[in-house]
Amino acid sequence: MINYILQVVLFQVFFLAIYDFFLSKETFFTKNRWYLVSTPMLSFLIPFIKIPTFQKAVPEEFIVNLPEIFLSPEKAIQKTITETIFYETVNYVTILFWMGVAFFTILFVIKLVKIISLIKKYEVVKQPDFTLVLIPNQTQAFSFFNYVFLGKNIEESKRNKIIQHELVHSKQKHSLDLLLFEFLKIVMWFNPMIYFYQQRITLVHEYISDAIVAKSETKESYINNLLSNFFQVENIAFVNQFYKKSLIKKRIIMMTKTQSKKMNQLKYLVLIPVLMSMLFYVSCSETASKEEVLESKKAKQTLYINNNGKIKETTGKEITFLDVYLGFGKGFEYPNGKELSIDDLNEGEKKEFLEFKESSESGEDFFLKTRIFQYNKGRKVIVFSPLDENITETLETEEISFMKIEKAPTFPGCETGDKDCFSLNVQKHFSKNFNADLPKTLGLEAGRKRIFIGFKIDKEGNIVDVKARAPHEKLEQEVLRVMNTLPKVVPGEHQGKTIAVKYSIPFTLVID
Known part of the structure; x- marks a missing residue:
């Protein structure tokens, strides 16, 4: 999954770089809009497209599988196979991801509720093609789908042009584009490229509206009106706003720019080698990943x-x-x-x-x-x-496996019958008291060495019948010494009887 996310982000970086360097200064606004909407979605799909021809293009002898590297602290003693010593680990990355999803979902809902409350609270005027919402004592102007929100304090002479501008957003369904990026922000809130995409699509929307509305009057007149309309702005990411101070300069520059030559549309062809490279990459990386799954x-x-x-x-x-x-x-x-x-x-x-x-x-x-x-x-x-x-289980001899007992022995300081606490304290006792320097003096080969320990807790809570098996006699003696220093515990119970319990612990000793 992490590899997939990294690929998505990488592809979006390339797509956005192409836009910024080759397309953003062109006046092909509608084409740029579809480019900005389609390429982030394409980034999610490309990793799933595997072309067999590309997979065969790389000779097998050039795919190198590096050997595994296993690192371990010098004094590590690791538990491996006993039920009570296996502990669930918390995946903090997953928790952080879902916390981010929840946070951005709440933000989105708050923004949506804010728009709905404006519609319900203030005067609504039905028009043939749209619905006008008049907000008292405000100079706000923005649109959301077929709703145009207009502050009543905006001068009458300026309202018509503003409404025309917002109707372009409405008719071309620009709000759908912004909602798309809002949803992408929820599921990939950690991806900065989504925010960059949203900024650029917002600017393209304004270019489109400006280009259409400016045709009804001279560009100089439209620019003067634009500069004179210093409106308040709702802080809602997925609405189209008539006035946004950070975009004014760019909008004016684009309106005064000479229309791009049709020949410049060939710049979109740069996508072809980029897409081919991406498909080649994911197809070949899939071959490598399959080998990894099979081999390592x-x-x-x-x-x-x-x-x-x-x-x-x-x-x-x-x-x-x-x-x-x-x-x-x-x-x-x-x-x-x-x-x-x-x-x-x-x-x-x-x-x-x-x-x-x-x-x-x-x-x-x-x-x-x-x-x-x-x-x-x-x-x-x-x-x-x-x-x-x-x-x-051998109840006839009043002995039972630790894993089947109803009420396990209780280690000092633990709650009654707490198997996890018992196992953890046995592990801590072993790790603390075992002479970790001993294995280095025995001439053992580097690697993981299994040590099996067996013992019994009798009906009085004493540790008895300690046995050990290790790759060296001195290791066995050390294990016996450590385990025989375990404190007396509260004995276990099964079916209402105090009973002896057998317990075995496999450990892995890592020798560097």
């Missing part, structure tokens, strides 16, 4: 937990190629999707899969088998099968 797309990792046939979905913070699918209980089923082999994975996916597989298919109390499937939203998932009986 990463996203926030999603955890799917199938608990006796019921699937719960949680999105975490870690950016990965692969998602994770965990199974528990007798009702477990594999995900709906095609099972893949390791040969179906790209290099990044293959590396991740092998790391997971190595960490999960050995040692007791952990998952014993991994498979991979094509799953939700085109993402591939690593599936951990429920082959270890310690993962499923």
Whole structure:
């Protein structure tokens, strides 16, 4: 989406640059109007136009896929697969976008209500082609569709010319152009090009009206009338105003300008190579983006937990190629999707899969088998099968999985049964007390190293049966030391009974 928005803005910059450099000084006002209305809309459509011929024009050997760069702080310990350690992240960009949309929508509604209130509040005079709204004690003059708003304090001798001017706006539906840009400002309020477009279309509207009305008298007389009408102006963006001080000079210059030669219309042909370049760009960039999707797309990792046939979905913070699918209980089923082999994975996916597989298919109390499937939203998932009986519920021995317990153990300082708080504090304890300098002394290769930790909280709230699996014996000893210093907690409850709870935490240790 961000790439699409950047393309839209870039294309609008090019279109507006063409207008300013080649067309804005020409007297082809109607053509310029349609240029300014059509090109911003064209900018929204061009990214969707893919021409296969252009895609084939660039030889494949010239499309270079750069290797992935993964940066991590030296002392980073990242959690990866446990349900209670995955936290939803807030997308502040999305929130900011919708706040802007709401703000500009409210502004638009306020302006619209202001116009409606003027129509309802003041004297309305029906005319054959328009409706005149007379505003007392004002010298305002503007139009909105078939409504012409006129201050009663405007001299009678000047009213006729002003009405003629505004009727041109009305008959040519200039208000539709301005409303279009008001809507574009709502959906793309952050795009400065929309505001520049609106300024230029407003000026072109005045050029059109001036050119038509000035034909009924000499240009000198019309210019003198224009200079003498220093009216108040309503601050409403989507109305056509007879007088706007910032536009007067430009309008007078354009009225006194010699009519452009018809040959100058060839300037519009400059659009052809520009449009071809844009289509070439989006077509070729689409080819590259498709390869990226197939070869190297990463996203926030999603955890799917199938608990006796019921699937719960949680999105975490870690950016990965692969998602994770965990199974528990007798009702477990594999995900709906095609099972893949390791040969179906790209290099990044293959590396991740092998790391997971190595960490999960050995040692007791952990998952014993991994498979991979094509799953939700085109993402591939690593599936951990429920082959270890310690993962499923065993009420007969008064032990239960942390993820199935009704009332989880309570960490000191947390609210009763708060699983998220429990998991967060266990993570903080581990990160704070783990000797992050130790891995650098063990001669381990750089990269991500999986550390799996298992422990039990007994019926008295003690941390017992701590087990660890790590790529080095000293790491395992360090993990055991840290986890054995966890404070005593309030034990968990299930079906009204105090019960022991098994808990496993996979961590990723990043070694630079």
